[in-house]
Amino acid sequence: MEDTGESIEKFLSDSPPTKQKLGLGSIVLLIGLVLFMTVIGWAYVDGSATQPTSGPALDFTLRTFDGESFRLSDHRGKVVVINFWASWCVPCRDEAPILQSVWERYRERGVILVGVTYLDSESASLDFIQEFGITYFNGPDIGTIISEEYRITGVPETFVVDQNGDVVEAIIAPITAGQLDRILERLLEP
Known part of the structure; x- marks a missing residue:
């Protein structure tokens, strides 16, 4: 049986480090969500304004x-x-x-x-x-x-x-x- 320290070291050395990347679809979805929230926020602010009464x-x-x-x-x-x-x-x-x-x-x-x-x-x-x-x-x-x-x-x-x-x-x-x-x-x- 191998030493636990050795098996962790071997695992880490065998697996190249991976970075999580966002795909194009995820980026488009994220941008769309931000734009949607901006439009909703603007509509709320604009819609809450009232006619001038004074x-x-x-x-x-x-x-x-x-x-x-x-x-x-x-x-x-x-x-x-x-x-x-x-x-x-x-x-x-x-x-x-x-x-x-x-x-x-x-x-x-x-x-x-x-x-x-x-x-x-x-x-x-x-x-x-x-x-x-x-x-x-x-x-x-x-x-x-x-x-x-x-x-x-x-x-x-x-x-x-x-x-x-x-x-x-x-x-x-x-x-x-x-x-x-x-x-x-x-x-x-x-």
């Missing part, structure tokens, strides 16, 4: 259908009502006359109204504007950039920005008669 309004620039440039920050000192809408949106049709009426009654008091069309064609938007006689600023949200910044979940949605540039109301439903009047009167009080 604090500084996110600035944006909109090219209106009239070819003008509307920049939110240029209207600091005035109350700004931002309305996201689309011609295919049934509740938007109900609120369009209300918004036009608000614009006509409050524009001389320092209120600005801007419509941001969401996922709509230019021709359909222009037909809608003409049908309802809308005269306030309106323009397309090309690439849904503004909608994504304001984290809208659908249309219509309306945000009211005070004279200091802060969001003071987020209305995630169609505007009703008198609803904006109450908000605007409160903001316009001396």
